[in-house]
Amino acid sequence: MKVSVLAYEHFYLEFESEAELQKEYDHNISAGGLSFHTTMQLPEFSAMQITLKLTNGGELSLAATVVKALPEGLAVAFETKPDLIWATLMTKPDEINTATTSSEINVWERVRHLSRVEKLLLAPKADRSERQVLLQDNDAQVIFSLLKNPRITVEEVLRIARSSLLSAIAAETIAKTTIWAGNSEIRVALVHNPRTPTAIALKLLPTLPEPDIRQIAKATAVSQALRQAALRIIVNRK
Numbered sequence: 707m708k709v710s711v712l713a714y715e716h717f718y719l720e721f722e723s724e725a726e727l728q729k730e731y732d733h734n735i736s737a738g739g740l741s742f743h744t745t746m747q748l749p750e751f752s753a754m755q756i757t758l759k760l761t762n763g764g765e766l767s768l769a770a771t772v773v774k775a776l777p778e779g780l781a782v783a784f785e786t787k788p789d790l791i792w793a794t795l796m797t798k799p800d801e802i803n804t805a806t807t808s809s810e811i812n813v814w815e816r817v818r819h820l821s822r823v824e825k826l827l828l829a830p831k832a833d834r835s836e837r838q839v840l841l842q843d844n845d846a847q848v849i850f851s852l853l854k855n856p857r858i859t860v861e862e863v864l865r866i867a868r869s870s871l872l873s874a875i876a877a878e879t880i881a882k883t884t885i886w887a888g889n890s891e892i893r894v895a896l897v898h899n900p901r902t903p904t905a906i907a908l909k910l911l912p913t914l915p916e917p918d919i920r921q922i923a924k925a926t927a928v929s930q931a932l933r934q935a936a937l938r939i940i941v942n943r944k
Contacts, residue, residue: 709742715754715870717744721795722761731792739783741776748772748780749927751898753868755844756782764797766790766814769842771868785865786838790814814839822848830854841865850876860889867895877902881910894918897932904929911935916943 707730708720719742721727734740748754752772759765768791774781794814817839820828829840829851840852841862849871852858863886866876877896880886887893887910894914897907911919911932922928923936 707742709744711744711746712757714746715748715752716757717742717754718757718759720759720761721763724760724763724796727760727763727792727795731788735791736788738785738788739770739773739781741779741781743779745778746780747775749898749925750775751868751895752927753865753870753872753899754782755842755870756784758791758795760795762798764794766794767842769865769869771865785861786842826851833857834859837862844871846871846873846876849873850879853879860886860892864889864892864895867892868899870901872899872901874901874903877906881906890915897922898925898928900927900929904931907932908935912939916940 707726708722710718710720712718719740721730730740750772754770754772755767756770757765757767766786768784768786770782770784772780773783813835817825817828817832817836822845825840825843825845825848828836829848832840832852832855834857837852837855837858840848843849849866849869850873852862852866853876863880866872867880877899880892881896890913893910896902897910897914897918907928908931911922914922919936919939923933923940925933
């Protein structure tokens with residue numbers, strides 16, 4: 707598997723044969739993640755973008771989250787369905803516009819080619835399949851617009867809270883919505899996300915489980931104010 711860095715937190719992974727893709731699918735992708743070699747190290751819970759490509763096959767970009775930093779690489783998890791990844795990568799370039807391999811691929815193709823205005827109009831009323839595509843969009847305003855969708859799930863909000871495209875207004879909306887802020891994973895994600903305004907992160911910090919507060923006290927990817935606040939909480943609780 708060839709690995710290249712397109713930008714910070716955006717990796718391009720190319721499988722050179724169907725056999726190589728099959729092996730990775732059986733061992734990792736089918737379980738919702740994969741691992742790869744890279745010299746770039748990202749902290750756990752970092753949101754990132756991955757573009758997967760099969761040589762002479764299809765290509766798919768998806769959002770992912772770092773779950774573990776390996777000695778020589780990263781292990782990541784994603785929410786895109788494994789069968790969609792497989793079907794998309796196995797689709798030959800000349801088949802993409804002429805064959806229907808699954809209804810989900812049709813949705814992915816349709817939504818991906820919408821204009822920015824069309825995506826912004828769709829987000830508040832999108833169904834689950836459409837939301838899965840919009841969650842991978844590179845426009846922070848589109849991501850924020852998804853929060854206006856009354857059918858959005860807690861899992862989808864968690865993905866937004868971890869996203870590198872999280873905006874200040876999106877972070878504030880999540881933090882002020884009781885059903886979302888009541889989820890400890892979402893609070894942890896917001897505090898860890900460097901795009902969350904410091905004032906919001908500081909307010910959420912005391913509500914986190916102690917192991918997470920200790921982790922933030924040692925983290926290098928968060929602000930100094932947040933690290934110092936975490937240290938004070940630890941000292942005061944002794």
